[in-house]
Amino acid sequence: SEPNTAPEQSQTAEPNRISEQHKLTQQLAAAEAIRSSQPVRFSELLSELEAERSSLSNEQKHYLDYLQGYQLSFTGKLELGLEKYKQLIGSDASPLLQYRANLAIVNNLAVTRDWPQGLTHLALALEALPNISDEAMRQNGLVVAAIFYNQLGQYELGLKYASRLENTATAGRTLCFAKQLKLEARFNLHSLETDSPEIQDGIKVCEQQGEAVLSNFIRIHLANVYLKSADSQSALILLTPHLAEVEATHYPRLIAEFYSVMARAHWALQQPELAEHYALKALELGKSLDATQPIVQVYETLYQIALQRNDYQTALDYHIKFAEADKAYLDETKTKFLAYQLAQHQSIEQQSKISLLDKQNNLLRLEQQLASAEAENNRLFIALLILCVTALLVLIYRAGRTHKRLRTLAEYDALTGVYNRGHCTQLATASLDYCRNSSQEISCILLDLDNFKAINDNYGHACGDWVLKKVASVCMASTRKNDIFARLGGEEFFLLLPGCDLDRAMALAERLRAGLAAIDTADSGFSFAISASLGVTGSALSGFELEQLIADADTGMYHAKKSGRDRVSLYSSELREQEQRQHQAAMASQDEFSAA
Ligand SMILES: Nc1nc2c(ncn2[C@@H]2O[C@H](COP(=O)(O)OP(=O)(O)OP(=O)(O)O)[C@@H](O)[C@H]2O)c(=O)[nH]1
Numbered sequence: 001s002e003p004n005t006a007p008e009q010s011q012t013a014e015p016n017r018i019s020e021q022h023k024l025t026q027q028l029a030a031a032e033a034i035r036s037s038q039p040v041r042f043s044e045l046l047s048e049l050e051a052e053r054s055s056l057s058n059e060q061k062h063y064l065d066y067l068q069g070y071q072l073s074f075t076g077k078l079e080l081g082l083e084k085y086k087q088l089i090g091s092d093a094s095p096l097l098q099y100r101a102n103l104a105i106v107n108n109l110a111v112t113r114d115w116p117q118g119l120t121h122l123a124l125a126l127e128a129l130p131n132i133s134d135e136a137m138r139q140n141g142l143v144v145a146a147i148f149y150n151q152l153g154q155y156e157l158g159l160k161y162a163s164r165l166e167n168t169a170t171a172g173r174t175l176c177f178a179k180q181l182k183l184e185a186r187f188n189l190h191s192l193e194t195d196s197p198e199i200q201d202g203i204k205v206c207e208q209q210g211e212a213v214l215s216n217f218i219r220i221h222l223a224n225v226y227l228k229s230a231d232s233q234s235a236l237i238l239l240t241p242h243l244a245e246v247e248a249t250h251y252p253r254l255i256a257e258f259y260s261v262m263a264r265a266h267w268a269l270q271q272p273e274l275a276e277h278y279a280l281k282a283l284e285l286g287k288s289l290d291a292t293q294p295i296v297q298v299y300e301t302l303y304q305i306a307l308q309r310n311d312y313q314t315a316l317d318y319h320i321k322f323a324e325a326d327k328a329y330l331d332e333t334k335t336k337f338l339a340y341q342l343a344q345h346q347s348i349e350q351q352s353k354i355s356l357l358d359k360q361n362n363l364l365r366l367e368q369q370l371a372s373a374e375a376e377n378n379r380l381f382i383a384l385l386i387l388c389v390t391a392l393l394v395l396i397y398r399a400g401r402t403h404k405r406l407r408t409l410a411e412y413d414a415l416t417g418v419y420n421r422g423h424c425t426q427l428a429t430a431s432l433d434y435c436r437n438s439s440q441e442i443s444c445i446l447l448d449l450d451n452f453k454a455i456n457d458n459y460g461h462a463c464g465d466w467v468l469k470k471v472a473s474v475c476m477a478s479t480r481k482n483d484i485f486a487r488l489g490g491e492e493f494f495l496l497l498p499g500c501d502l503d504r505a506m507a508l509a510e511r512l513r514a515g516l517a518a519i520d521t522a523d524s525g526f527s528f529a530i531s532a533s534l535g536v537t538g539s540a541l542s543g544f545e546l547e548q549l550i551a552d553a554d555t556g557m558y559h560a561k562k563s564g565r566d567r568v569s570l571y572s573s574e575l576r577e578q579e580q581r582q583h584q585a586a587m588a589s590q591d592e593f594s595a596a
Contacts, residue, residue: 424486
């Protein structure tokens with residue numbers, strides 16, 4: 001509530017909280033360190049930590065649960081212990097703690113002989129193993145795997161994990177464990193000889209570590225190999241000196257097995273009293289053990305002893321017990337084998353499901369690749385199509401332009417841009433036909449520039465061209481939509497006027513003449529006068545034939561030239577006759593001149 005003090009409080013609260021957490025982690029680790037050596041103190045520590053549960057972090061709570069699971073299992077409450085461990089699996093506990101919980105479960109289930117579940121949790125732990133960086137924890141996983149597989153009778157796997165453990169073991173005790181587990185597996189795989197050097201090596205390493213239980217288990221393996229090779233004497237020489245040491249371990253399983261082997265050795269050496277002595281001792285301890293091979297062998301030995309003594313009743317009793325134990329042992333072996341087969345089968349099933357899923361995934365991936373390849377192809381195809389269409393359009397456009405240019409060249413005069421003679425003939429013929437059919441008048445004007453040669457000569461050909469273009473544009477400006485204006489050639493222009501009578505044609509010709517005469521030549525760079533002579537005719541005078549119309553207009557134009565140029569002349573039949581007469585006269589004088 002007081003803003004000034006709040007930040008100060010949080011600054012000091014944070015380090016306090018961290019040191020408190022650190023203390024709790026240390027307490028948890030301390031508890032774990034004494035879990036098997038000081039069970040009472042361990043239990044007290046756990047109670048203290050449980051009282052502080054609310055102050056624990058999430059992971060610390062999980063760690064406490066794990067230790068409580070251990071305590072429950074250690075005190076024989078296996079089911080409750082299992083429950084605690086199982087809660088950790090799949091929780092948000094760290095992967096290391098989950099791995100450890102799986103290993104603890106495997107140990108518990110080995111005790112209760114729940115092989116199928118044990119295999120499931122072992123598989124989970126082994127799956128996590130490659131990601132466990134803590135070396136001691138890794139080795140612990142290998143120990144559990146090797147013990148479990150050996151117990152299950154899967155000695156190949158026991159050997160595999162024991163060998164891995166041997167190769168990585170950092171502590172002498174772990175190395176002793178590894179060597180004992182390896183030898184146990186090899187004994188059961190029948191790959192041990194009496195002189196296998198690993199046996200003496202294993203015994204030596206375990207003795208150095210003060211691991212009497214493990215060194216003597218190795219001796220039992222060796223003694224069994226001696227018995228198999230009918231060297232019972234060596235078996236006894238090996239075991240007898242360590243009898244007291246073995247009894248001092250108070251480990252029933254070891255002691256019972258030790259006695260069992262000794263009983264068989266003495267029996268093989270024809271020492272029935274000693275054999276019976278150790279067999280009965282083994283049996284006494286072995287009662288608490290489930291059906292194991294040593295117990296089966298003890299009953300067999302006792303049966304054989306009674307039989308030799310002709311004590312048939314006892315022999316029968318032992319034989320019945322032998323048969324029962326043997327059956328129980330075989331049943332147990334079968335159960336283990338089936339559990340392993342089932343786990344294998346499930347794992348194969350799982351694998352095939354995974355590979356099926358992989359195949360389906362691959363198929364989907366391929367389908368996706370195919371779809372994207374198709375899409376890519378479509379894109380390429382569309383791009384190609386666009387390219388082709390564009391190229392085609394360009395070609396069409398160019399062809400159109402060429403066509404237009406060719407048509408322009410074919411139809412228009414290159415210099416002035418007005419119709420040329422050829423196209424004019426086409427258009428004029430159609431127009432004349434139309435007027436004739438529709439009984440309309442049609443007129444025409446033929447225009448020839450005066451003294452154009454002199455313009456060329458005096459001011460150059462370029463200036464002559466300028467004049468031609470200027471004349472064309474002035475004339476074009478005076479034409480109507482249906483009029484046809486063309487350059488027939490040189491300095492001669494033709495204008496066809498559909499629907500136009502002679503009066504209006506004459507008027508237009510006059511306007512053209514005046515327009516040309518008014519051209520200002522300054523733009524050409526020279527100053528000179530432009531004039532033209534124009535001949536006019538029409539359908540009323542010359543009919544509807546183009547050639548006739550042009551010829552008559554030419555007669556009119558010729559007359560205008562002769563009359564002094566720069567004027568307009570209307571064609572008439574008199575003019576033609578006059579022209580013919582003049583022509584004839586000219587021809588006659590030509591003849592006279594030739595004759596002279
Ligand atoms: N600059 C130029 N001159 C041309 C073109 N076509 C024809 N000519 C010239 O036009 C001149 C026509 O001369 P002529 O037929 O003697 O006629 P004119 O000099 O106009 O004399 P009249 O018609 O009797 O008045 C020739 O010198 C041709 O070379 C052209 O396209 N450009």
